[in-house]
Amino acid sequence: MASLTVKGTRDLLRAVSYRGVYTNGVFSFPQTQQLRGNTARRSEKRYFSNSRTVNSADLDITNNEKPKVLVTGCLGQLGMALIKKMREKYGVENVIGSDIKVPTDEVLSDGPFVPLNVLDKEAIENEIVRNKVDVVVHLSAILSALGEKKPDIALRVNVSGFQNVLELARKYNLKLFCPSTMGAFGPSTPRVNTPDLTVMRPTTIYGITKVHMELMGEYYNEKYGLDFRSLRYPGIISADSAPGGGTTDYAVDIFHSALKSNSFVSFLNKDTSLPMMYLDDCIDGTMQFIEAPNKSLKQRVYNIHALTFSPQELAEGIQEQWSKDFKIHYNPDYRQAIADTWPISLDDSIARRDWKFDPKINTVASLVKIMFEKLQAQRIASLDEPHRVYGSQ
Ligand SMILES: NC(=O)C1=CN([C@@H]2O[C@H](COP(=O)(O)OP(=O)(O)OC[C@H]3O[C@@H](n4cnc5c(N)ncnc54)[C@H](O)[C@@H]3O)[C@@H](O)[C@H]2O)C=CC1
Ligand SMILES: CC(=O)[C@H](N)C(=O)O
Structure with missing residues (x-):
């Protein structure tokens, strides 16, 4: 391996073309520099001849020392928290973050990062082979609101990007986790206490791509024995990372707006009740699920849920704990x-039964309390900070 000390974004971009791994200020890359085409195929052989035999179905993460994990879309709302937790548990060097976005210097100094566009299958394959990856956590996606604005990109990233990862997980017999969403349900689904198995006819491009993802994962599990796992998340509320283009984003934005101006304009109507979950419960549940022994799982896709509230109920919680003068106005847009x-x-209930899912934040009051505690402690930067990307998609 050769190495290059990376001092700033320019160096990083130069290093990107070498497809190396960045860690602790040093970008390491293979002498051959470009593992494309035939070289990738040779690497595939090396993967099997040099490494331990990996069989995703037998990979017991709980007892297995340290799995090698590749996380796509790691710079998003969930990825930032998940890689932190995984690195604490599996070791910094064993969790490789990747994204199409350019990371901050702080993210780069936290652990290995590789720039990856999930539409570039060869590049993903090279990283899987070179890093001897055991588990892929596929978070790259275009969420519901952005998806309705850019359906062509949502289709490419959520369908073609997922297909690339799925096919590589099959080829290298990896464990694959990819989140689904309550958005995989649609208007003809029973809306209260929606079960795991029910009508799934979503009317958003996001929902359609997630149903595709779930069904393809189940198909690969059935046909090839791939250890595919997925959770249908509700809206995730976080203090330390910003959401990226979803319909539930209001429930994060409202806290920042309360701190800034003691008021908020909601893009959802006051009585729009949706399922939600605090980020830490989502991350803990996800780790628990990824680590659960195969024999405990009765299905590959599970609903998870923590609490339900409307914008009005959340605003009342903020008035009670933050300021009785907090004002909310309603100006619903296309996200309604x-x-x-x-x-x-x-x-x-099936997630709670099979792998003991047990979220801790189950009331609006406890959510509001923890959000303000965190936000005040962290003085989180603006939600609107623009991100640069490495290429087009
Ligand atoms: N945050 C939430 O409330 C929920 C999230 N989910 C799912 O969880 C997963 C992660 O979601 P978030 O972190 O919230 O999303 P996010 O939008 O915050 O992050 C997604 C990441 O994917 C990256 N990305 C986009 N196009 C890419 C490409 N071509 N190649 C590589 N990376 C690309 C983005 O740069 C971004 O960092 C997604 O699959 C989402 O559908 C599901 C339900 C709720
Ligand atoms: C519920 C989700 O999948 C996401 N937060 C969105 O609003 O798109």
């Missing part, structure tokens, strides 16, 4: 039509 097709609550 998306929210109107989604469930009000999810039945996650």
